Amino acid sequence: MSTSVAEPAYPSGVQLTVFDEKFREDPYPALAETREKAPIHFADDMKSWVFLRHSDVFKILRNPDHWSDPRRANPESFFFKALGGETGEEPSMLLMDNPGHRRLRGLVSQAFKPKAIETWRERARTVARRHVEAIEDDEFDLIRAVANPVPTVVIAELLGVDPGRHEDFKVWSDAVIKTAFTPFGAPDDLARAEVAREKLSAFFLEEIEARRAHPADDLITAMIRAEESGDSLSDDEIVLQCNLLLLAGNLTTSDLIGNAVMALVRNPAQQTLLREDRSLMKNAVEEVLRYDSPVTNSGRIAHTDFEYEGFQIKQGDALGVSLASANRDPAVHPAPDTFDIRRERILLQSFGGGRHFCLGAHLARLEAAETLDALLDRFTGLEMGSGPHEYAANPSFRGLSTFSVRVTR
Numbered sequence: 001m002s003t004s005v006a007e008p009a010y011p012s013g014v015q016l017t018v019f020d021e022k023f024r025e026d027p028y029p030a031l032a033e034t035r036e037k038a039p040i041h042f043a044d045d046m047k048s049w050v051f052l053r054h055s056d057v058f059k060i061l062r063n064p065d066h067w068s069d070p071r072r073a074n075p076e077s078f079f080f081k082a083l084g085g086e087t088g089e090e091p092s093m094l095l096m097d098n099p100g101h102r103r104l105r106g107l108v109s110q111a112f113k114p115k116a117i118e119t120w121r122e123r124a125r126t127v128a129r130r131h132v133e134a135i136e137d138d139e140f141d142l143i144r145a146v147a148n149p150v151p152t153v154v155i156a157e158l159l160g161v162d163p164g165r166h167e168d169f170k171v172w173s174d175a176v177i178k179t180a181f182t183p184f185g186a187p188d189d190l191a192r193a194e195v196a197r198e199k200l201s202a203f204f205l206e207e208i209e210a211r212r213a214h215p216a217d218d219l220i221t222a223m224i225r226a227e228e229s230g231d232s233l234s235d236d237e238i239v240l241q242c243n244l245l246l247l248a249g250n251l252t253t254s255d256l257i258g259n260a261v262m263a264l265v266r267n268p269a270q271q272t273l274l275r276e277d278r279s280l281m282k283n284a285v286e287e288v289l290r291y292d293s294p295v296t297n298s299g300r301i302a303h304t305d306f307e308y309e310g311f312q313i314k315q316g317d318a319l320g321v322s323l324a325s326a327n328r329d330p331a332v333h334p335a336p337d338t339f340d341i342r343r344e345r346i347l348l349q350s351f352g353g354g355r356h357f358c359l360g361a362h363l364a365r366l367e368a369a370e371t372l373d374a375l376l377d378r379f380t381g382l383e384m385g386s387g388p389h390e391y392a393a394n395p396s397f398r399g400l401s402t403f404s405v406r407v408t409r
């Protein structure tokens with residue numbers, strides 16, 4: 001932490017987060033300016049290093065020695081405070097270090113291999129089409145009608161939740177998601193989230209017991225069966241994993257669907273291109289992930305004192321990486337502010353990297369592609385509606401909480 005900048009002449013710290021209103025609506029000009037003027041710097045208010053270039057983000061995330069457990073971070077850092085460092089509790093896999101991470105990831109990852117996930121495509125398609133078919137109005141809130149419910153129902157089906165319980169499941173998971181990853185939840189929301197967390201945990205324990213008696217073709221059964229070198233997951237570990245899947249998988253995929261439709265609405269020529277040539281869908285989803293990443297930030301914790309490009313970094317320092325900035329780095333993606341579904345060589349940072357690389361990447365891509373396909377099939381045009389669009393104030397995430405869309409049929 002030796003190099004600190006008292007009053008930077010470029011946006012930094014909180015100004016590079018959703019707490020800054022201007023940034024929340026459009027983060028990219030501030031990210032570009034900072035990437036140009038101070039691609040590596042220490043943000044005094046967040047007590048964190050910030051890395052904005054693609055090459056640095058790539059290296060930091062893939063350094064296998066750096067830590068992720070917030071309890072190992074400098075206690076003054078946002079990383080420690082926002083991610084539960086002070087609770088002292090064992091974190092989920094996302095923030096776990098080795099050897100625990102290696103063990104859990106080994107046991108869970110089988111179920112998430114692209115081949116395993118591909119078998120769910122048909123069900124994701126059915127869920128997406130059902131929600132899109134249910135839209136009757138010509139103007140509606142895309143987030144409420146499609147982007148929010150589709151990922152929740154897909155995860156519920158993947159886990160094998162009985163359709164009769166989907167509504168409960170959705171209410172609980174929405175309540176938990178609302179306060180996740182932020183130290184600034186409103187007291188009422190925090191209380192609701194606590195109750196929902198307990199209900200979800202009790203619910204998952206019942207589901208695990210039921211699946212032990214009657215195995216099914218779902219993720220809970222896959223986690224019960226997962227075995228490696230004689231080791232397996234305990235019931236409590238499966239519950240934690242189910243909770244993480246809800247948190248890591250729902251909000252992000254909803255954001256991806258919302259950001260994708262926004263990009264298509266704002267770039268009508270690209271919308272037409274995709275509508276007319278669906279073989280571009282896979283690349284279009286990659287381009288949305290690059291152009292407007294649902295997860296904007298990730299990070300690691302320095303495992304030792306080291307020097308990086310002349311900066312003295314200390315053990316325990318938070319190493320914040322801007323995935324959103326890396327994706328728009330012109331050194332890697334020419335004309336980075338242009339949304340181009342035919343772009344070649346997309347080197348995404350949106351799913352992180354190294355040993356914590358997103359487990360749900362294939363599932364998220366598949367859900368987004370199926371949902372966009374359903375929308376383009378049902379409507380001949382998607383435009384900005386007359387109602388509002390608003391970005392959620394959720395640190396490290398970028399997604400719309402409301403998005404009024406007008407459609408033509």
Ligand code: HEM
Pocket residue numbers: 061093094095096105244245246248249250252253256293294295298299350351352353354355356357358359360361363364
């Ligand atoms: C567009 C959607 C998504 C985005 C942008 C996203 C992004 C990320 C990012 C940035 C990380 C941290 C990587 C790192 O620090 O290196 C991560 C980890 C993770 N994601 Fe996702 N994610 C998405 C969807 C999903 C889905 C659908 C699931 C599962 C159902 C999921 C499950 C996970 C898990 C379990 C981890 C922790 C992996 C580990 O620590 O080993 N994600 N994701």
